[in-house]
Amino acid sequence: MDPMAAIRDTFFQExxxxxxxxxxxxxxxxxxxxxxxxxxxxxxxxxxVKGGAGAxxxxxxxRFAHVxxxxxxxxxxxxxxxxxxxxxxxLRAADALxxxxxxxxxxxxxxxxxxxxxxxxxxxxSGSPQPQAPQPDAVASxxxxxxxxxxxxxxPLRFELDAxxxxxxxxxxxxxxxxxxxxxxxxxxxxxxxxxGRLGSALVTLDASALPSFPDLHPxxxxxxxxxxxATAQPESAIREVFEFVEGDCExxxxxxxxxxxxxxxxxxxxxxxxxxxxxxxxxxxxxxxxGVGAPRAAEPAPDTGIxxxxxxxxxxxxxTAPASKATIRVDLDRVDGLIDLVGELVINQxxxxxxxxxxGLPRSSNVAxxxxxxxxxxxxxxxxxxxIRAQPVKSVFQRMPRLVREVSAMTGKPVRLLTEGExxxxxxxxxxxxxxxxxxxxxxxxxxxxxxxxxxxxxGKPADGTVRLAARHRSGRIVIEVSDDGxxxxxxxxxxSAVAKGLIAPDAVLSDEETDNLIFLPGFSTAETVxxxxxxxxxxxxxxxxxxxxxxxxxxxxxxxxxxxxxxSLPLTLAVLDGMVVSxxxxxxxxxxxxxxxxxxxxxxxxxxxxxxxTVIAIRGTFIPLVDVGVALGYxxxxxxxxxxxxxLIENEGCARAALLVDAIQGQRQVVIKSLEANYRRVPGVAxxxxxxxxxxxxxLDVDAIVAASRSAAGQAPEFTxxxxxxxx
Amino acid sequence: xxxxxxxxxxxxSRTMRDMLRLALSEAGYRVVQAVDGVHGLEVLQGEAPDxxxxxxxxxxxxxxxxxxxxxxxxxxxxxxxxxLTTESDAEKKSRARxxxxxxxxxxxxxxxxxxxxxxxxxx
Numbered sequence: 018m019d020p021m022a023a024i025r026d027t028f029f030q031e032x033x034x035x036x037x038x039x040x041x042x043x044x045x046x047x048x049x050x051x052x053x054x055x056x057x058x059x060x061x062x063x064x065x066v067k068g069g070a071g072a073x074x075x076x077x078x079x080r081f082a083h084v085x086x087x088x089x090x091x092x093x094x095x096x097x098x099x100x101x102x103x104x105x106x107x108l109r110a111a112d113a114l115x116x117x118x119x120x121x122x123x124x125x126x127x128x129x130x131x132x133x134x135x136x137x138x139x140x141x142x143s144g145s146p147q148p149q150a151p152q153p154d155a156v157a158s159x160x161x162x163x164x165x166x167x168x169x170x171x172x173p174l175r176f177e178l179d180a181x182x183x184x185x186x187x188x189x190x191x192x193x194x195x196x197x198x199x200x201x202x203x204x205x206x207x208x209x210x211x212x213x214g215r216l217g218s219a220l221v222t223l224d225a226s227a228l229p230s231f232p233d234l235h236p237x238x239x240x241x242x243x244x245x246x247x248a249t250a251q252p253e254s255a256i257r258e259v260f261e262f263v264e265g266d267c268e269x270x271x272x273x274x275x276x277x278x279x280x281x282x283x284x285x286x287x288x289x290x291x292x293x294x295x296x297x298x299x300x301x302x303x304x305x306x307x308x309g310v311g312a313p314r315a316a317e318p319a320p321d322t323g324i325x326x327x328x329x330x331x332x333x334x335x336x337x338t339a340p341a342s343k344a345t346i347r348v349d350l351d352r353v354d355g356l357i358d359l360v361g362e363l364v365i366n367q368x369x370x371x372x373x374x375x376x377x378g379l380p381r382s383s384n385v386a387x388x389x390x391x392x393x394x395x396x397x398x399x400x401x402x403x404x405x406i407r408a409q410p411v412k413s414v415f416q417r418m419p420r421l422v423r424e425v426s427a428m429t430g431k432p433v434r435l436l437t438e439g440e441x442x443x444x445x446x447x448x449x450x451x452x453x454x455x456x457x458x459x460x461x462x463x464x465x466x467x468x469x470x471x472x473x474x475x476x477x478g479k480p481a482d483g484t485v486r487l488a489a490r491h492r493s494g495r496i497v498i499e500v501s502d503d504g505x506x507x508x509x510x511x512x513x514x515s516a517v518a519k520g521l522i523a524p525d526a527v528l529s530d531e532e533t534d535n536l537i538f539l540p541g542f543s544t545a546e547t548v549x550x551x552x553x554x555x556x557x558x559x560x561x562x563x564x565x566x567x568x569x570x571x572x573x574x575x576x577x578x579x580x581x582x583x584x585x586x587s588l589p590l591t592l593a594v595l596d597g598m599v600v601s602x603x604x605x606x607x608x609x610x611x612x613x614x615x616x617x618x619x620x621x622x623x624x625x626x627x628x629x630x631x632x633t634v635i636a637i638r639g640t641f642i643p644l645v646d647v648g649v650a651l652g653y654x655x656x657x658x659x660x661x662x663x664x665x666x667l668i669e670n671e672g673c674a675r676a677a678l679l680v681d682a683i684q685g686q687r688q689v690v691i692k693s694l695e696a697n698y699r700r701v702p703g704v705a706x707x708x709x710x711x712x713x714x715x716x717x718x719l720d721v722d723a724i725v726a727a728s729r730s731a732a733g734q735a736p737e738f739t740x741x742x743x744x745x746x747x
Numbered sequence: 748x749x750x751x752x753x754x755x756x757x758x759x760s761r762t763m764r765d766m767l768r769l770a771l772s773e774a775g776y777r778v779v780q781a782v783d784g785v786h787g788l789e790v791l792q793g794e795a796p797d798x799x800x801x802x803x804x805x806x807x808x809x810x811x812x813x814x815x816x817x818x819x820x821x822x823x824x825x826x827x828x829x830x831l832t833t834e835s836d837a838e839k840k841s842r843a844r845x846x847x848x849x850x851x852x853x854x855x856x857x858x859x860x861x862x863x864x865x866x867x868x869x870x
Contacts, residue, residue: 020769021769023765024762024765024766024769027761027762027765028762030761031760031761031762054806057804057806058806060804061759061804061805061806064804065759065760065762065804068760068762068763068831068854068855069760069762069763071854071855072762072763072766072854072855072856073855074855201818201847202844202847202848202849203824203825203826203827203828203847203849203868204827204849204850204868205827205868208866208867208868208869209867212866212867259867261850261867262849262850262851262867262868265844
């Protein structure tokens with residue numbers, strides 16, 4: 018890759034990190050913790066974004082970041098108290114900055130009017146009508162500072178002189194006498210003379226007359242001076258630039274050589290030039306030079322806010338406050354994925370080898386079998402370690418949510434407090450990437466539909482601020498993410514009425530509370546009486562459910578009237594391997610995800626009842642559960658298997674809807690490497706993916722929900738309340 | 748051919764570190780990098796760079812602290828230090844000079860500007 022393009026990528030990655038740190042920092046400050054290091058971190062984040070943006074010429078980003086940074090600098094210097102109003106503006110500015118970064122990376126446009134208003138708000142905060150005020154103010158305040166600002170007084174001069182071209186060679190006399198301060202800052206006269214020589218031809222004369230006799234010589238004193246006769250086509254600005262770093266630490270006199278008036282610049286230029294040079298010399302002579310190193314700086318502008326000035330404390334002296342960063346390397350994702358594929362092959366290969374060994378009839382105690390056992394252990398460990406490379410904390414998704422909550426809160430007029438827990442919980446990067454949309458939707462829903470209006474909350478004796486909680490944790494090899502609110506809970510009467518009105522359920526259907534709650538996962542379901550701007554964009558909970566299921570996950574609702582609702586998602590930690598039950602049906606070997614299976618049981622003939630429409634149910638401990646013959650459902654055989662000769666897998670959706678799968682036999686439980694069927698062949702209804710077994714054969718991994726749903730539709734039933742109905746619409 | 752000069756860059760931004768490394772190594776310098784002032788001083792215990800380029804705003808120890816630290820050290824007090832400033836920020840420049848900075852580079856910089864500044868301080 019082009020190195021600059023790679024750095025650009027790095028920049029945008031870093032921006033995401035900085036924006037995250039910015040938001041976290043601002044929220045910490047909002048929580049009342051205005052520790053100088055927090056404030057500094059917030060400032061640095063914006064400063065970093067600005068610096069990088071400048072390098073890539075992203076002007077809009079630089080301009081906005083600059084105004085933001087100015088306001089933050091005021092907070093840092095104690096000139097601006099970070100109260101709720103100030104932080105409100107800053108949080109919105111952080112959001113706008115994030116948008117600008119995104120637009121800079123992906124193209125498009127931000128809301129220019131919003132950005133403009135924010136810039137005004139920020140400027141109003143810092144109280145400086147001209148945040149871009151380096152020149153007059155800075156020089157004026159600087160001269161009160163001990164006079165080491167003389168270098169900057171030259172700026173206008175340099176600017177003027179840059180303009181006219183200087184075509185012909187011209188002679189200059191430069192007198193240069195370094196002071197001790199020049200050497201103390203590690204500047205070197207010889208280097209400067211060499212650089213001066215690059216401009217043209219130079220005759221350098223040393224004046225060592227000030228050199229004292231040896232006993233009086235101070236080792237770090239400055240005794241030498243030089244006169245340089247320089248013939249150059251470069252303008253005076255170029256000469257001055259050579260000495261840019263040492264202005265204030267030397268006596269410097271640059272003048273056109275005697276008897277050689279500057280030539281070709283024209284009459285007006287002559288006059289200006291001479292005047293300006295004189296002016297510059299006067300300025301330099303007037304300016305006291307070489308302030309003592311370490312001299313205390315003059316006071317900063319007096320804080321007008323009356324809050325304690327954290328001023329000097331903002332210099333973090335103790336390294337202990339920040340944890341030393343762990344060494345990390347960044348690796349192209351393709352390499353990691355390549356490694357994961359290879360490890361998958363290794364696992365398959367190891368399984369095949371194990372099978373061959375067992376086929377060869379070697380005893381378990383043989384050295385080969387023992388060695389193979391060790392290999393299997395190692396393979397497992399390698400696999401886990403490689404998977405861990407892809408694992409990331411869910412923080413990257415969680416930290417986008419505070420902004421969303423602010424936006425939805427503003428739109429709905431409901432004050433909301435967002436609590437997050439378990440941000441450090443790690444899960445595969447692919448899972449994380451696919452979590453953002455479902456989470457966004459669920460949080461929107463929680464605020465828009467879940468939380469009551471403030472007046473209703475007050476009437477119910479609840480705090481005016483609604484609470485939305487977002488939590489992640491690991492549980493039995495999966496990650497569980499909960500989105501809960503303390504709102505009114507699901508209005509079951511309304512949900513039911515709506516479902517009846519839409520023909521989703523029969524008017525006389527008998528539904529439990531859970532079943533009613535699960536109606537909201539049906540496609541096209543919406544309870545909002547008026548389709549609001551926030552949740553009602555035609556994306557329903559059915560889409561959330563489908564995207565969670567596509568990740569091999571499940572979703573469930575628990576709702577209590579008046580107390581709120583909790584949506585619980587349970588997702589696999591990785592999309593690369595799966596614990597499966599290997600079964601055979603219709604002569605084929607299939608894998609059923611273990612997470613879907615509650616129990617396996619041997620049906621008795623008397624337990625199975627045909628409903629006439631082709632559907633079959635099985636009585637299990639007093640309840641009737643739909644029975645699906647997998648061999649028939651996938652078209653492996655036409656005639657159903659005699660249930661008494663097969664075995665059933667009792668499965669359950671997260672919505673508590675149960676079904677039983679009838680298969681010929683169970684071969685065993687095994688971890689399998691998931692291979693996408695869609696990517697290698699095409700999507701097949703009822704099949705989630707494929708894998709390669711130890712004997713080298715391809716086995717299909719069942720999409721359990723889809724098979725159950727398809728067999729229901731095939732049996733001619735009206736769409737049921739089961740949330741698995743999504744399959745019929747794929 | 749002379750031995751490549753070594754430059755120590757101290758910057759907390761990966762983007763900046765990458766850009767500095769690219770520009771400097773293309774110009775023939777050997778590049779050593781540190782992520783903040785504390786790290787910079789640590790690196791200096793094992794390296795003797797010809798020039799140091801440092802950012803100002805950094806966690807743990809900022810550029811001013813780092814420059815003062817270098818100037819206080821016996822070994823590196825004569826090593827030229829260039830500071831990276833975002834714009835011609837007069838206040839920062841003068842503070843950096845008081846701390847003992849040799850010169851400065853105004854961001855955004857290009858490779859020519861960077862090498863030019865290095866040449867002006869390194870023998």
